[in-house]
Amino acid sequence: MLETTATPNSTNDWPQRAQTVFPGGSLGEYHLPPEMATVLTHGQGAKVYDTAEREYVDYTMGWGSLLLGHAHEAVVTAVTRQAALGSNFAYVSQPAVDLAEEMVRAIPCAEKARFCASGTEAAMYAVRFARAFTGRGKIIKFEGAYHGANEFGSMSLFPQKLLDFPQAEPTSAGIPPTVAADVLIAPYNDLETTEMILRRYADEIAAVIVEPLHRCTSPRPGFLAGLRRIAWENDVLLIFDEVVTGFRLAYGGAQAYYDVTPDLAAYGKGLGGGYSIGAVAGRADILDLCDEARLGQPDYVWFASSVGGNPVTAVAALATLKELRQPGTYDRFFAIGQKLRDGLTDILDELNIKAQVLGEGPLCAVSFTDQPVTDYRSAHRADSAKSRAFALGLFERGIFLNPMSTKLYVSLAHSDEDIERMHRAAFQCLKEISNP
Numbered sequence: 221m222l223e224t225t226a227t228p229n230s231t232n233d234w235p236q237r238a239q240t241v242f243p244g245g246s247l248g249e250y251h252l253p254p255e256m257a258t259v260l261t262h263g264q265g266a267k268v269y270d271t272a273e274r275e276y277v278d279y280t281m282g283w284g285s286l287l288l289g290h291a292h293e294a295v296v297t298a299v300t301r302q303a304a305l306g307s308n309f310a311y312v313s314q315p316a317v318d319l320a321e322e323m324v325r326a327i328p329c330a331e332k333a334r335f336c337a338s339g340t341e342a343a344m345y346a347v348r349f350a351r352a353f354t355g356r357g358k359i360i361k362f363e364g365a366y367h368g369a370n371e372f373g374s375m376s377l378f379p380q381k382l383l384d385f386p387q388a389e390p391t392s393a394g395i396p397p398t399v400a401a402d403v404l405i406a407p408y409n410d411l412e413t414t415e416m417i418l419r420r421y422a423d424e425i426a427a428v429i430v431e432p433l434h435r436c437t438s439p440r441p442g443f444l445a446g447l448r449r450i451a452w453e454n455d456v457l458l459i460f461d462e463v464v465t466g467f468r469l470a471y472g473g474a475q476a477y478y479d480v481t482p483d484l485a486a487y488g489k490g491l492g493g494g495y496s497i498g499a500v501a502g503r504a505d506i507l508d509l510c511d512e513a514r515l516g517q518p519d520y521v522w523f524a525s526s527v528g529g530n531p532v533t534a535v536a537a538l539a540t541l542k543e544l545r546q547p548g549t550y551d552r553f554f555a556i557g558q559k560l561r562d563g564l565t566d567i568l569d570e571l572n573i574k575a576q577v578l579g580e581g582p583l584c585a586v587s588f589t590d591q592p593v594t595d596y597r598s599a600h601r602a603d604s605a606k607s608r609a610f611a612l613g614l615f616e617r618g619i620f621l622n623p624m625s626t627k628l629y630v631s632l633a634h635s636d637e638d639i640e641r642m643h644r645a646a647f648q649c650l651k652e653i654s655n656p
């Protein structure tokens with residue numbers, strides 16, 4: 221185990237120590253019951269290990285930030301080498317240029333890019349660019365979509381009141397009501413309602429922002445192309461939040477996978493190979509608004525970060541992308557994701573449980589409803605108590621996941637045996653749920 225900074229008074233009860241210093245004992249989300257709380261020591265490949273020396277197969281993979289798995293040799297080597305050469309200059313470095321060039325090559329909408337440190341910031345900056353470019357303040361966001369912990373990303377994230385569209389319901393306290401007034405909420409996969417909202421407020425709307433794969437709900441055929449069309453027709457920008465889908469559904473992300481090109485896209489998570497990253501990529505005429513030569517002009521966009529584009533993250537990203545460019549990578553991602561989903565579907569059928577398996581590529585979620593899941597409201601009707609029992613049951617059986625989210629992430633490090641271990645755990649715990 222690694223050396224830690226334990227004080228003479230500290231105990232080995234790590235979960236208790238975490239509970240004392242962190243609200244809810246966590247870094248955010250998770251929300252495990254106290255008896256299940258745990259503290260991790262290390263990760264390798266598809267596994268993580270805790271202070272009680274338990275091994276888990278990891279199905280969160282740093283919430284999707286580790287496409288290659290934990291401590292991948294190529295990433296560790298690149299980071300170690302760079303750390304000795306300087307970890308941060310808050311200035312353009314060779315690895316940052318290499319990375320931005322690779323993004324411009326890979327991402328259909330990318331003519332230019334700028335880095336920040338998280339997906340939360342990237343989505344926030346993308347919306348800021350859209351507001352500056354159009355001179356308008358409102359955006360359309362889809363109900364239940366997550367665009368980070370920024371002010372608009374927390375609007376109608378887990379709404380409970382299910383207000384009439386396009387009213388927004390804040391999921392977090394501490395956000396001024398003026399923010400809600402500028403966020404128009406639309407139902408995902410419902411182009412007609414989205415278009416109605418867009419036409420009604422067209423003069424005030426800067427952009428439509430969408431997770432192309434909404435959580436784990438797939439777009440209906442034509443939905444994303446329809447968004448592209450109505451955005452053009454109404455002279456508003458289309459932003460893809462590719463924080464999850466970027467370099468995951470395809471090397472070119474969701475825009476390559478679904479063949480729809482937005483004006484701007486936000487990146488984070490998997491791009492950084494487990495290191496803090498965020499990026500906005502898109503049209504040069506929009507990105508150029510943050511050129512510092514424009515400071516003082518009314519449409520100048522302030523975009524700066526002490527650690528954004530740092531060379532350690534950049535080499536981690538470059539090493540990750542190099543691995544992802546190997547032949548067969550995406551076939552493997554899709555095969556392993558399919559194996560995970562097929563096995564879970566078979567188990568649900570065998571046990572006659574009203575549930576379905578969602579997801580595409582290396583993403584998967586189980587929703588405890590037999591009704592079609594197309595948007596937040598249909599997902600919201602699923603049995604959330606069963607969903608939590610399933611997540612906690614898996615956790616108890618050595619599957620590391622976030623019990624507040626239904627999304628399961630697989631990486632290239634997951635073996636067929638790791639998937640089978642998940643299936644065995646799922647069978648046992650779904651059997652218990654179906655026969656309490």
Ligand SMILES: Cc1ncc(COP(=O)(O)O)c(C=O)c1O
Pocket residue numbers: 283338339340341343366367368369431461462463464488489
């Ligand atoms: C689609 C999407 N956008 C943005 C974010 C925020 O990214 P970060 O956690 O890096 O701030 C997330 C995080 O889960 C996400 O799923």
